[in-house]
Amino acid sequence: MTSAGINRVVASQEDVQQQLERILSSREFRLPERARRFLEFVVTETLAGRRDYLKAFTIAQAVFGRDANFDAQQDPCVRIEAGRLRRELEHYYLTAGAADRIIITIPKGGYAPVFDVIDTAGPADMELPEQPDQPGPSGDDGGEINTAADTVGREQPDRRLSRPLYWLLAAGVAIILASAAALLQQLESPKSARKTATTIENRPTILVERFESVSDGGLASDISRGITDDIIEKLVRFNDIVVVTAMPRIKTGQVSSEPLYALQGSVRLEGSQLRSTARLVRRVDAAVIWASNYDADMKVQGIPKTQASLAGDIAAAVARPFGVMFQTDTAAIAGNADAFSCVLSYYSYRSEMTVQAHEAAKSCLQRAVEEAPADSNVAALLSLIHLDEFRFSYQLHTKSTAATLGIAKDLAVRAVQLDPKNARALQALMLADFFGNDPAEALRAGAAAYASNPNDTEVAGEYGLRLSMSGExxxxxxxxxxxxxxxxxxxxxxxxxxxxxxxxxxxxxxxxxxxxxxxxxxxxxxxxxxxxxxxxxxxxxxxxxxxxxxxxxxxxxxxxxxxxxxxxxxxxxxxxxxxxxxxxxxxxxxxxxxxxx
Incomplete structure (x- = not known):
C-alpha cells in the first residue's frame, strides 16, 4: 500500500549511511553521545544483516556497557533510551530533515530500524527489502516483546510507514493532528511549515561542553563524562531550549546561528566526596552569567545516583522556568518577532501578574498559535493564560466562566496531541481537568508531566499543589x-x-x-x-x-x-x-x- 505522494523504493546502504551521518550532525538531533551510539549501532547492524540480533541484551552490552548479568526487566535503560530516540527522530524530521528522502524510524515493540524512501518520481508500490515488522501493543514505548519467531522470515511487502507522520512530511506539511481538522488544514500550508521551523530555530541554544576532570585517575574521568551525559539527558526534556553538544555545521548559503550559551564545568574527587562546579557562559562576550558548586558524598547514594542527582540540580538551575535562561538577556531575545518572544512574554507576565502583562502575553500567544499551529509549547502556554483568567479572576479582573475553562481545556488537549511528552502541555491539561472538577484525570496528567520532566520545577510544584489539594x-x-x-x-x-x-x-x-x-x-x-x-x-x-x-x-x-x-x-x-x-x-x-x- 502506498501513502499519498510516496512511492516505495529500495534504499541503498550508501544512502542510509549518508542519512545517518546527516542526522547525527544536525543541531536538531538533540541527544547525548550514548543515544547517538545507540542509533549508529542499530543502523549499522541492520545494514550488516544482523537486525535479528538487536535485542535489549545485545544493545545494553554494546552501547551501555552492561555485563552478562543484564536483565531488561530490572534495568529499563534500553527501553527508555529507545523511546527518547524515537521522539528525537520525529523532531528531526519535523525540522532539519523535513525535506530528506531517506526516513529512518525505529518501530515500537523492538529496536531494529526500518528505512523508507520518499520518491515521488518513481513507480508506485515498489517493495522494500525484507524487513520484518515488530509491532508493539498500543501505547508501548519500546518494550522488547517480540520473539525470534515473530521477527524472522515474515515478509511485509505491504508494510506501511511506521507513523502517519512521514506521509504528512512527504506531502509537505509540518506535523500531524488528525483529530483537529481545522488545524490540519493550517498545517498543510507551506506558510505554516515555514513558521514551525522558525519557531524552533528561535529558541535559545545551549552548548553543553564536556565537564573537565581536575582529579587524577580513571574514576574522575568516568564521572565527568557521566555527569555531562546526564546533564544533556535532563536538559533536552525542557522544550523551551535547544541543546547541542558540538558547534553546528553551517552549510554553504546558510545563515550561521551559533549557540547563545555554553554550559561548562568540572569534577573533583576527594575520597568519596564529589564536587562539581558548573557555569553558564554567554558566548558572544564570554561573560559568566551563572555559576554554582555542588557537593555530594558518593557513599550515600552510589556513583550513578549521585551523578544523576547533581545533573538534575544543574539542569534545573539553568533551564527551569523563571531560571537562568529566562532571566538573562531576555530583553534582546524578546525583541524578536517569533513564538519564543511570546514564551518570554508569558513568563514575564507570571512574574508581574498584572492585567496589562496578561493582555500582552495573551495577544502575543494568540498570534503565535495562529502562525505556528504545530508548536506544542505556545498552545500549552495559551491554555495556561486562559486558565489564569479562571483561577486568578480576582487578580486579573476576569470572569471565571465555563467557556473560558473550555477554551483552556481544548488548547491543552491540542498541545498534548502535538507532543504527548511535553511536560508543559501535560501541566496545562492537569490544571484544566483540576478546575474542571475531574481530579482523577488531573492527577493522571500531572503524573505524566512529572514523569516527562521531574526537573521542571514548575511542573513539580504545580503537581504537588494538585496532589495536596486533592488530599494527598x-x-x-x-x-x-x-x-x-x-x-x-x-x-x-x-x-x-x-x-x-x-x-x-x-x-x-x-x-x-x-x-x-x-x-x-x-x-x-x-x-x-x-x-x-x-x-x-x-x-x-x-x-x-x-x-x-x-x-x-x-x-x-x-x-x-x-x-x-x-x-x-x-x-x-x-x-x-x-x-x-x-x-x-x-x-x-x-x-x-x-x-x-
Missing part, C-alpha cells in the same frame, strides 16, 4: 518543598502551598511564616490563606488588616469564598478546617454560592 498532602507537600528548595518561580508562589501544607498538619505557626513569605500581592487568594491562618491563631487585629485589604482590593471575592475553597480543596475536612479559620477571623462564610465571579 504527604506526597504533594514533598514535591512543593522540593520545588521551593530549587527556587521555583514565580517568586513567592509555592510558599503559599507550603503554608497550606503546614496549616493542614496543624502547625499554624509555621503556616503563618510560610504565608508571609509568599507574594501576597500575586493573588488575593494568597491573602485569603493568611486570613484563615491568622483566624485559627486568634490574631484578630492582624486578621482584620488582611480582611480590610481583601474588601478594598478584591471585594468580589467576599461572597464567593466558599465556592473558591470548595473548588480547590477536595476533601470536606480540609474545606472545614480552612473555612473555620475564616469564620474565626470574623468573616461569616455563606453556605451557598453567591452570584458573581
Amino acid at each position: 498532602w504527604d506526597k504533594g507537600c514533598t514535591l512543593i518543598s522540593e520545588a521551593v528548595g530549587k527556587n521555583a518561580g514565580p517568586r513567592g508562589y509555592y510558599q503559599v502551598g507550603m503554608a497550606l501544607c503546614a496549616f493542614m498538619r496543624g502547625d499554624t505557626q509555621a503556616a503563618e511564616l510560610w504565608s508571609r513569605m509568599s507574594d501576597l500581592n500575586y493573588n488575593p487568594m494568597h491573602r485569603l490563606v493568611l486570613l484563615s491562618i491568622l483566624g485559627a491563631l486568634g490574631k484578630q487585629q492582624e486578621a482584620k488588616e488582611q480582611l480590610d485589604w481583601i474588601r478594598r482590593e478584591s471585594p468580589a471575592l467576599i461572597p464567593n469564598i466558599r465556592r473558591e475553597v470548595v473548588s480547590r480543596l477536595a476533601r470536606p475536612q480540609d474545606q472545614q478546617r480552612f473555612l473555620a479559620g475564616i469564620e474565626a477571623a470574623g468573616l461569616s462564610v455563606q453556605n451557598g454560592d453567591a452570584p458573581g465571579n
Whole structure:
C-alpha cells in the first residue's frame, strides 16, 4: 500500500549511511553521545544483516556497557533510551530533515530500524527489502516483546510507514493532528511549515561542553563524562531550549546561528566526596552569567545516583522556568518577532501578574498559535493564560466562566496531541481537568508531566499543589518543598502551598511564616490563606488588616469564598478546617454560592 505522494523504493546502504551521518550532525538531533551510539549501532547492524540480533541484551552490552548479568526487566535503560530516540527522530524530521528522502524510524515493540524512501518520481508500490515488522501493543514505548519467531522470515511487502507522520512530511506539511481538522488544514500550508521551523530555530541554544576532570585517575574521568551525559539527558526534556553538544555545521548559503550559551564545568574527587562546579557562559562576550558548586558524598547514594542527582540540580538551575535562561538577556531575545518572544512574554507576565502583562502575553500567544499551529509549547502556554483568567479572576479582573475553562481545556488537549511528552502541555491539561472538577484525570496528567520532566520545577510544584489539594498532602507537600528548595518561580508562589501544607498538619505557626513569605500581592487568594491562618491563631487585629485589604482590593471575592475553597480543596475536612479559620477571623462564610465571579 502506498501513502499519498510516496512511492516505495529500495534504499541503498550508501544512502542510509549518508542519512545517518546527516542526522547525527544536525543541531536538531538533540541527544547525548550514548543515544547517538545507540542509533549508529542499530543502523549499522541492520545494514550488516544482523537486525535479528538487536535485542535489549545485545544493545545494553554494546552501547551501555552492561555485563552478562543484564536483565531488561530490572534495568529499563534500553527501553527508555529507545523511546527518547524515537521522539528525537520525529523532531528531526519535523525540522532539519523535513525535506530528506531517506526516513529512518525505529518501530515500537523492538529496536531494529526500518528505512523508507520518499520518491515521488518513481513507480508506485515498489517493495522494500525484507524487513520484518515488530509491532508493539498500543501505547508501548519500546518494550522488547517480540520473539525470534515473530521477527524472522515474515515478509511485509505491504508494510506501511511506521507513523502517519512521514506521509504528512512527504506531502509537505509540518506535523500531524488528525483529530483537529481545522488545524490540519493550517498545517498543510507551506506558510505554516515555514513558521514551525522558525519557531524552533528561535529558541535559545545551549552548548553543553564536556565537564573537565581536575582529579587524577580513571574514576574522575568516568564521572565527568557521566555527569555531562546526564546533564544533556535532563536538559533536552525542557522544550523551551535547544541543546547541542558540538558547534553546528553551517552549510554553504546558510545563515550561521551559533549557540547563545555554553554550559561548562568540572569534577573533583576527594575520597568519596564529589564536587562539581558548573557555569553558564554567554558566548558572544564570554561573560559568566551563572555559576554554582555542588557537593555530594558518593557513599550515600552510589556513583550513578549521585551523578544523576547533581545533573538534575544543574539542569534545573539553568533551564527551569523563571531560571537562568529566562532571566538573562531576555530583553534582546524578546525583541524578536517569533513564538519564543511570546514564551518570554508569558513568563514575564507570571512574574508581574498584572492585567496589562496578561493582555500582552495573551495577544502575543494568540498570534503565535495562529502562525505556528504545530508548536506544542505556545498552545500549552495559551491554555495556561486562559486558565489564569479562571483561577486568578480576582487578580486579573476576569470572569471565571465555563467557556473560558473550555477554551483552556481544548488548547491543552491540542498541545498534548502535538507532543504527548511535553511536560508543559501535560501541566496545562492537569490544571484544566483540576478546575474542571475531574481530579482523577488531573492527577493522571500531572503524573505524566512529572514523569516527562521531574526537573521542571514548575511542573513539580504545580503537581504537588494538585496532589495536596486533592488530599494527598504527604506526597504533594514533598514535591512543593522540593520545588521551593530549587527556587521555583514565580517568586513567592509555592510558599503559599507550603503554608497550606503546614496549616493542614496543624502547625499554624509555621503556616503563618510560610504565608508571609509568599507574594501576597500575586493573588488575593494568597491573602485569603493568611486570613484563615491568622483566624485559627486568634490574631484578630492582624486578621482584620488582611480582611480590610481583601474588601478594598478584591471585594468580589467576599461572597464567593466558599465556592473558591470548595473548588480547590477536595476533601470536606480540609474545606472545614480552612473555612473555620475564616469564620474565626470574623468573616461569616455563606453556605451557598453567591452570584458573581
